[in-house]
Amino acid sequence: MLQLRLDESTPLPLYRQLYNQLRTQILDGRLASGSRLPSTRTLAGQLGVARVTVKQAYEQLIAEGYVTSRPGAGTYVIESLPAPLPREEPFRPHLSPWGQRVARVGSRRRTGQRTLPADFIDFGFGRSFPHIFPYDVWRRLLARYLSTDDVMLSRYGSVAGFEPLRAAIASYLRRWRGVRCAPEQVVIVNGVQQALDILARLLLRRGDSVLVENPGYTDAYALFRVHGANLVPLPVDDHGFPVEAIPPELEARVAFVTPANQFPRGGAMPLARRLALLRWAQEQEALVLEDDYDGALRYAERPLAALQGLDQRGHVLYLGSFSKVLFPALRLGYVVLPQALLKPFIQAKGIVDRGAPTLTQAAVADFITEGHFDRHLRRLRRVYGRRRRILAGALQNELPCAVTFSAEPAGLHIMLNLPADYDEAKIVRDAATAGVGVYRGATYHLQPDPPPSILLGFSGLNEQQLREGVRRLASVLC
Amino acid sequence: MLQLRLDESTPLPLYRQLYNQLRTQILDGRLASGSRLPSTRTLAGQLGVARVTVKQAYEQLIAEGYVTSRPGAGTYVIESLPAPLPREEPFRPHLSPWGQRVARVGSRRRTGQRTLPADFIDFGFGRSFPHIFPYDVWRRLLARYLSTDDVMLSRYGSVAGFEPLRAAIASYLRRWRGVRCAPEQVVIVNGVQQALDILARLLLRRGDSVLVENPGYTDAYALFRVHGANLVPLPVDDHGFPVEAIPPELEARVAFVTPANQFPRGGAMPLARRLALLRWAQEQEALVLEDDYDGALRYAERPLAALQGLDQRGHVLYLGSFSKVLFPALRLGYVVLPQALLKPFIQAKGIVDRGAPTLTQAAVADFITEGHFDRHLRRLRRVYGRRRRILAGALQNELPCAVTFSAEPAGLHIMLNLPADYDEAKIVRDAATAGVGVYRGATYHLQPDPPPSILLGFSGLNEQQLREGVRRLASVLC
Known part of the structure; x- marks a missing residue:
């Protein structure tokens, strides 16, 4: 039975x-x-x-x-079945050296949302402000490609990206960012992180030195570390990466910089440093990775031209993304490659991943070529610029003057440099208790005991929230 | 002046x-x-x-x-500008050993479309048949998440994937594929290729042996090669991967198999071989990568349960994709991981790439949970099953009987095994001249001079085109 x-x-x-x-x-x-x-x-x-x-x-x-x-x-x-498999402990596969490095580096990504009280004011950053995005236009552009007979949904896209999008980005970059590029040099990726993952593998041998900014974009640094690179951090100042401080005896293959607006400290790299960095790259036969993560978001005058535009020999790779200027969930980025790296990069991308979704690429291409992107950028600059002014003004009025921050009218957050005797972890905790979310600067520093700093994103808050948030923060800091 | x-x-x-x-x-x-x-x-x-x-x-x-x-x-x-940079030859950066292997392997991806005469009958494969897809439903589901205040567009998603989609896939896999898994074991990727890229790095040391099918899914093999693996191909027969032919002295870390319907030859792996493969993995402390690329597309009875469902100890990783059952441009795949690999995989994915677009994930989750996916799969099976029967019947009637193919009622293409004295390259060329597109089997073989074979995809052709296409092919083969 x-x-x-x-x-x-x-x-x-x-x-x-x-x-x-x-x-x-x-x-x-x-x-x-x-x-x-x-x-x-x-x-x-x-x-x-x-x-x-x-x-x-x-x-x-x-x-x-x-x-x-x-x-x-x-x-x-049936008769011929092999004897039953013995039940044993779960199998624990050995990880490769790469896998072991991944486990050590871990991942600091924010993967969820906290539940917060209703009147909590969260200076979260690294996100866009969804209310500004023209959803009606976007919906219309997506719908255009959702017709039943459209070949765009039914085929694998090109590995290097959807051609009209590559052309639209090249034209945008020439107009707004002073990048010198043909459409064929633009390759679409699933975000800057994927581009860096491919580049690190193409370019870096285990133990190669990579020059980086400190504090800096530590997500990229985790990647370089996992690839076995030797990070050489240089402390940034108000003008970004200190080129003159590069040790003359250092042999680095790559420098990773954010010239338009240093992340996370703020500050643009002046011309003299840019030219010196290019000269260094030329002398060292090194490559410069220019992460222009928010170069379009500058609020005083036209955006500063990209470093890439100064390069005549193919030493600069330009990395861009739509996460900050459209919306993060789009998951589209691009890299502008010098001719010599174009074929290896596209081959590598073809092996490790196919292209990005064609539908989204087509909609973004139309968004750019039909003028919505320029309009949207102008609007973002107006709205975000106003928020930054309000936040900066409130900070200046309410906070002790020993707290400093970059005057550069750019980006989506402000990093506050605190006096050395402040305890940043305690401030973040106390601020949360006072109903305001601010973020630790230590996350972006490479040394174990960095100078205290906190970060305040302003793109998601309105005028009243910005002012009230600063008042709450001031009650903790003063 | x-x-x-x-x-x-x-x-x-x-x-x-x-x-x-x-x-x-x-x-x-x-x-x-x-x-x-x-x-x-x-x-x-x-x-x-x-x-x-x-x-x-x-x-x-x-x-x-x-x-x-x-x-x-x-x-x-300004006075202080550094002297102008000398104009020189473009810089040619050195590639890492990985980059050099990429250049050697190259990429065989189809990146564009050929222009063909209007009455050309193209037995292209690896694409879905767009006319069957319920675009109206899809458009409605996407539109649902395009409202202006939706947080889904404005934030980065979870690295492991959108939770409701992971749950929906787990439930689907339990119902249709006999996979044993909790939602947390399902991780969303940008396609199977990305999952393999991460797994190869997590698991393989340079020179590790990887057992593969021959002929087989050579895109995956290119990836293993680039990672420095030593490929050990075994010739498949009508019942897929010949487990009994694994050299007893071989120490392989990984076996890559397509048990539901061997790619590209066709044929399901019978139970005895499946159990033997699991036993081998247990004895060798190896992992089995089960690529279930079209396991849901079986036309005779319910789909055969996945190998993963037989595994009690965590030796099998299950890889699936929506490219064949929804549409390729969606760029969504998933991997079902044993508990021991879950954390390392998600950490690695967090470092090398952020998550897939949240909007698409949300729409696919609803597509599954609201029953559209099951309905769509039943429809696909009916339509594709009929096309396969028509193609198989026409092949049997029109072609010389020395040409054989798998009787397995599954998949989206048929591979024709040609007699040894046929010249497959010439046949493909002659067929194109006769107005019919067929594809070389050599692409999927690992040896330099494989037995001749050609592939015919049937999912994009109607009854009349299938019959006429076979007639044209017969005029070349006979």
């Missing part, structure tokens, strides 16, 4: 439950090789189910080779 | 052209350090443009540090 229990209250069909239980009993030996199963009629009667249910279960077992049906003689567990 | 030429017919604003030209002349030394620029009024007059145009160009040059304005005295090129 078989031990079977069917449950009508679960979503799994009865025949599937029956199949599962019989299968398990065959595999673990309770139903022995060669033994005969009850007839479908008998078993249906015993279980109180329709005969077709038993029949379907048997048919699936036959199709998968657990049992065999001899016409007129019934259904038998 | 400055050499400047402005062109009103280009899309670049005049002030931007002027800025570009002045910048270039400063950088290459034609405008010397310390020299005085003409007044805005004078230059505007010379160029015949509005004075505001010259002013804007000067302001940008001032903002970027090329020139400086001394009140009352005019505008001067």
Whole structure:
């Protein structure tokens, strides 16, 4: 007599439950090789189910080779099944050296949302401000490509990206960012992180030195570390990466910089430093990765031209993303490559990942070429610029003057440099208690005990929230 | 006197052209350090443009540090600029060993579409058949998440994927594929290739052996090769991967298999081989990568349960994708991981790439949980099953009987095994001339001179095209 229990209250069909239980009993030996199963009629009667249910279960077992049906003689567990596998402890596979480095570096990504009181003012950053985005336009552009016969949904896209999007980005970068590039040099990626992952693999040998800013974009640094690179951090000042402080004897393959607006400290790299960095790259035969993560978000005058535009020899790779200027969930970035790296990069991308979704790429291409992007950028600059002014003004009025921050009218957050005797972790905790969310600067520093600093994103808060948030922060800091 | 030429017919604003030209002349030394620029009024007059145009160009040059304005005295090129960079040959960066392997492996991806005569019948494969997809439903589900205040567009998603989608996939896999998994074991990726790229790095040391099928899914093999793995191909037969032929002395870390329907030959792996493969993995402490690329597309009975469902110890990783069952441009795949690999995989994914677009994930989750996916799969099975029957019947009737193919009623293509004296390259060429597109099997073989074979995808062709296509092919083969 078989031990079977069917449950009508679960979503799994009865025949599937029956199949599962019989299968398990065959595999673990309770139903022995060669033994005969009850007839479908008998078993249906015993279980109180329709005969077709038993029949379907048997048919699936036959199709998968657990049992065999001899016409007129019934259904038998097959003879040749290997002995059941012993149940043991779960298998723990060994990780490669790369996997072990990943486990050590860990991941600092924010993966969820905290639940906060309703009047909590969260100076969260690294996100866009959704209310500004022209959803009506976006919806219309997406719908345009959702017609049933459109080939764009049914084929794999090009590895390097959807051609019209590459052309639209090249044109945008020439107009707004002073980048020198042909459309073919623009390759679409699933965000800057993917571009860096491919570049690190293409360019870095284990132990190669990579020059980086400190504090800086530590997500990129984690990647370089996992690839076995030796990070050489230089302390940034109000003018970004201190090129003149590069140790003359250092042999670095790559420098990673944010010239338009140093992340997270703020500050633009002046021309003299830019030219000196290019000269260094030329002398060292090194590459400069220019992460222009928010170069378009400058509020005083036109955005400063990208470093890439000064480079005549192919030493600069330009990295951009739509996360800050459209919305993060879009997951589209791009890299502008010098000719010499174009083919290797596209080949590598073709091997490790196919292209980004064609539909989204087509919609973004139209968003740019039909003028919505320029309009949207102008609007972002107006709105964010105003928020930054309000925040900066409130900070200046309310906070002790020993607290400083970059005057650069750019970006989506302000980093406050605190006096050395402040305890940044305590400030963040106390601020949360006072109803305001601010973020630790230590996350972005490479040394174990960095000078205290906190970060305030302003893009998601309105004027009243900005002022009230600063008041609450001041009550903690003063 | 400055050499400047402005062109009103280009899309670049005049002030931007002027800025570009002045910048270039400063950088290459034609405008010397310390020299005085003409007044805005004078230059505007010379160029015949509005004075505001010259002013804007000067302001940008001032903002970027090329020139400086001394009140009352005019505008001067700054003094401290480093000497101009010598113009040299483009820089050719050295590639890492990984980069050099990429260059050797190259990429075989299809990146574009050929232009073909109107009555050409293309047995292309690896694509879905867009006319079946319920675009109206899809459009409605996407639109649901396009409302302006939706947090889903404005935040980065979770690295492991959108929770409701992970739960929906887990439930689908339990119901349709016999996979044993909790939602937390399901991680969303940008396609199977990304999952393999991460797994290869997590698991493989340089020189580790990887067991693979031959012929097989060579895109995956290119990836293993680039990671420095040693491929050990075993020739498949009508029942897939020949487990009994694994060399007993071989120490392999990983086996890559397609048990539901061997790619590209066709054929399901019977139970005995599946159990033997699990036993091998257990004895070798190896992992089995089960690529279930089209396991849901089986036309005779319910799909065969996945190998993963037989595994009790965490030796099997299950890889799935929506490319074949929804549409390729979606770029969504998933991997079901044993508990021991969950954390390392998610950490690695967090470092090398952020999550997939939240909007698409949310729409796919609803597509599954609201029953559209099950309905769509039933429809696909009906339509594709019919097409396969028609193609198989036509092949049987029209082709020489020395040409064989798998009888397995599954997948989206049929691979024809040709007699040894056939020249497959010539057949593909001749077929194209006869107005029918068929594809070389050699692409999927690992040996230099494989037995001749050709592939015919049937999902994109209607009954009449299938029959006529086979007639044209027969005229070439007979």
